[in-house]
Amino acid sequence: MSAYWLDWLSLLTRWAHLIVGIAWIGASFYFVWLDNHLDAPDDEALKAKGVAGELWAVHGGGFYNPQKYRLGPPQMPGHLHWFYWEAYSTWLSGFAMLVLVYFLNPALNLLDPARAAPAGYAGVAVALGFIVGGWIVYDGLCRSPLAKAGWMLQAVLALLLAQAAFALCWLFSGRGAFILFGAMLGTMMVANVAMVIIPGQRRMVAAIAAGQAPDPRDAQRGKQRSVHNTYFTLPVLLTMISNHYAGVSNAPRNALALVLLAAAGAAIRHWFVLRHRARERAGRTSPLTLITGLLLIAVTAALLQPPAVGGGPVGMARAQAIVAARCTSCHAERPSFPGLAAAPKGVLFDSPARIEARRAAIAVQVQSGAMPPGNLTGLGDDERAELLRWARAP
Ligand code: HEC
Incomplete structure (x- = not known):
């Protein structure tokens, strides 16, 4: 295909990626918000039906009253809405962008002869290894006994991700490393939806339809993965825009910057999650995680400052x-x-x-x-x- 038509393909794919990405992350933000704002119902009839939480909202001139059931409704409703195409199409269009921008011509954007990855398509194979391998390791850890103590799993995940960031920055060009880190996290997020959350929900729906109680482990596993997805969101979005900022993505300490900024994103997201539940604490939210996130960003900016240049003027x-x-x-x-x-x-x-x-x-x-x-x-x-x-x- 000529460079001219490739450019068009790239424009349209990027446009689609942005649209479906907004739909996915928007829905994800909304459901995290929803979950964290639910109040236990006062109405005895609702409690008897198995409603664990509800809220009232007004939007676009209409009043809404979502209700969350403890495990599931007594009978399946006639029409149940599912949310997965947003995630799947974000991954598909994102992978297409990765191919168009980074893999077809790896020498231009993905590789750098000054870094360790092999030249040409061998370098692309290493990149794919990170995307696939990242999911295998992550999924294995989530299913391991480590997951019983949530904080331990999170600590191990954070450590491994930091190592992956350093490895990627050692192997690939700055912008290649940043985008691959985002692609790795994004793949974990979408695979969480496709391989864990949706299959679990299907089993729950089948159980309710058969008049049985759904397995609470399916609900717990789905919750674990969607909590991870919440904290991955801001780091992934950062890597998606990072290729416009070579001063960060290609800086000599770019791996440290990637780790610190990803941590800042997770901390800031945590502050938003806490803020959603502020009603439980009479409206107060500790600013600690927000301040931590902002401090991490400030430290990164200070660390990355380029040194002064010496020597006489150049015309x-x-x-x-x-x-x-x-x-x-x-x-x-x-x-x-x-x-x-x-x-x-x-x-x-x-x-x-x-x-x-x-x-x-x-x-x-x-x-x-x-x-x-x-x-x-x-x-x-x-x-x-x-x-x-x-x-x-x-
Ligand atoms: C091999 C081709 C190539 C060469 C040679 C090249 N560039 Fe670029 N340049 C690019 C590409 C591709 C982009 C767009 C990168 C992107 O998609 O963000 C770019 C983008 C830029 C930008 C805009 C960056 C931004 O994010 O807005 C500047 C400025 C720039 N190049 C300066 C230079 C300078 C200065 C040189 C010579 C020292 C140079 N380029 C040599 C391919 C090249």
Whole structure:
């Protein structure tokens, strides 16, 4: 397929991914909110029916009264709504994006010769190993005796995920590592829905339809996985946007940044979950987890600050010469680099004015080593230092 049509495919897939991702995470946020706001019913008739919690809400000009049953309703209703296509289609479109952006042309975005992963499709195989292997290890741990003590499982998971973050950053380009970490977590989340939560719910529905009591273990397992999904959500969303911020994803300490920011996301999510239940504590929520999350972000930003650049001034003519030699094979109206239909992100370096206008962006990209990707055009260390001195001149 030509680069032009690939671009269209990529645009449409990304659009679809965003839409279904919003539908999935939106529903997930809503149900966590719902679960945490339920009050025990006062009405004796509701209690007798097995309703454990209910709430009232107003939205879009209508009044709603959702009720949650302890295990299930006495009889199955005529029509039961399920929530899984949002999750499945988010994974399918996300995997398609991974193939289009990272796997088809691994040298451009996934790999970096300065990192340890093998070149070409062997590198893609290692990436796939993380996505599949991540689920196998995670699922095994959730089914192991470790899961009896929830906090122990969470601690082991956090440790293993931190190790995976370091391994990914050691193997892949910064943006490749960040997106793979997100893809790994996202795969666990969707597989939790497909392999644990939905099959459990199907068994519960079948039991109720047969007039039997559903197995409470199915409800517990589903709950365990959906709690994990709640804490994975913000870290995954961060990795999805991280490829726009090479100053973070490609920084020398990018693995530490990934771990700290993921922890910050989980902590901030925890604060939201606590806040939902504030009614139980007369409306008060401890700000501790929120402050922890924000502090982690501040520490990361401080740690990643690039060092000052030394040396004399570098003129525009020299900067332009380096850019012409090392950047314009891609950043031109008609890029000569194979596989590019147009200047990436519309970034053109065909005149001094255009180069000047991008000074700040060039500083970030060249400092972090994100550009040229995988140093495909062989920007020398001296040239990089010179370009940086020009770009970061006060
Ligand atoms: C091999 C092709 C290639 C070369 C060579 C290249 N770039 Fe890029 N550049 C890209 C691609 C692809 C993107 C878009 C990345 C993305 O999707 O976020 C990009 C994006 C950028 C951006 C925009 C970043 C953003 O997130 O908005 C800047 C600035 C940039 N490059 C600067 C440079 C500079 C400076 C050089 C030379 C030192 C250079 N590039 C060399 C392919 C290249």
